[in-house]
Amino acid sequence: MQDKEPSPTATAPEAESADVALKHIVDGFLHFHHEVFPQQEELFKKLATAQRPRAMFITCADSRIVPELITHSSPGDLFVTRNVGNVVPPYGQMNGGVSTAIEYAIMALGVHHIIVCGHSDCGAMRAVLNPQSLEKMPTVKAWLRHAEVARTVVEENCHCANEHESMQVLTEENVIAQLQHLRTHPSVASRMASGQLFIHGWIYSIETSEIRAYDAEQDKFLPLDGNHPVPNATPKGRF
Ligand code: ZN
Secondary structure, X not given: OOOOOOOOOOOOOOOOOHHHHHHHHHHHHXXXXXXXXXXXXXXXXXXXXXXOOOEEEEEEOOOOOOHHHHOOOOOOOEEEEEEOOXXXXXXXXXXXXXXXXXXXXXXXXXXXXXXXXXXXXXXXXXXXXXXXXXXXXXHHHHHHHHHHHHHHHHHHHOOOOOHHHHHHHHHHHHHHHHHHHHOOOHHHHHXXXXXXXXXXXXXXXXOOOOEEEEEOOOOEEEEOOOOOOOOOOOOOOOO
16 A cells, blocks of 8 residues: 655656556456466466465555565465555454464465565555554554554664654564464464474565565574575474
8 A cells, every 4th residue: 555645756657547447457357368378278277176375475455566476476376365564463353354364374275384575665554653644544544553563662662763764664573563463373373383384574675676584583684585594483393
């Protein structure tokens, strides 16, 4: 979500009319159906009756984040759940879509990895920093209460120089908070204790396409650059 008013100097694409917007989507579907699908028919035939995704990917609903594109994945590879602010409500507070998807991914699909992915320039994080902007959006406001823990951590601990830095630290703290919420889900806690499930906290930069990943051992975000072992947010299994 993007809550900024477009500035005259912004390079954001201009809004198109509602008719043109829908035509683009339908034309896109027809292109996929007639051109792309026939080239990958084998894959889709295989996927027609079963899925075995490599990971669950929880990210923001922001249109600029495309999990399959940034991980170069194919249909069937990622079990994706998206919402405003890449939030994971703690277990027991809300039996909503995210909790349901987590339980299904672990129990029915047997995924071994859950990635919580935040991103730069997140409108949800900007709203958490400026709650007065949500006066006319009571549902968004209620949802983003799950990110309030991150705001408190930042407000009370970060000597942030400006809003840009606050946004960056808040985005990191939000990912860490959502990883903690994730661990309150019984299916997650159990599979982590037995060393069968690994959790990851990533932040994707829209501008540079870089990803930084949370490393629990060093308690900081490290670049996901292929030069180091993949940073991991999972404590050691106990069983
Ligand atoms: Zn966002």
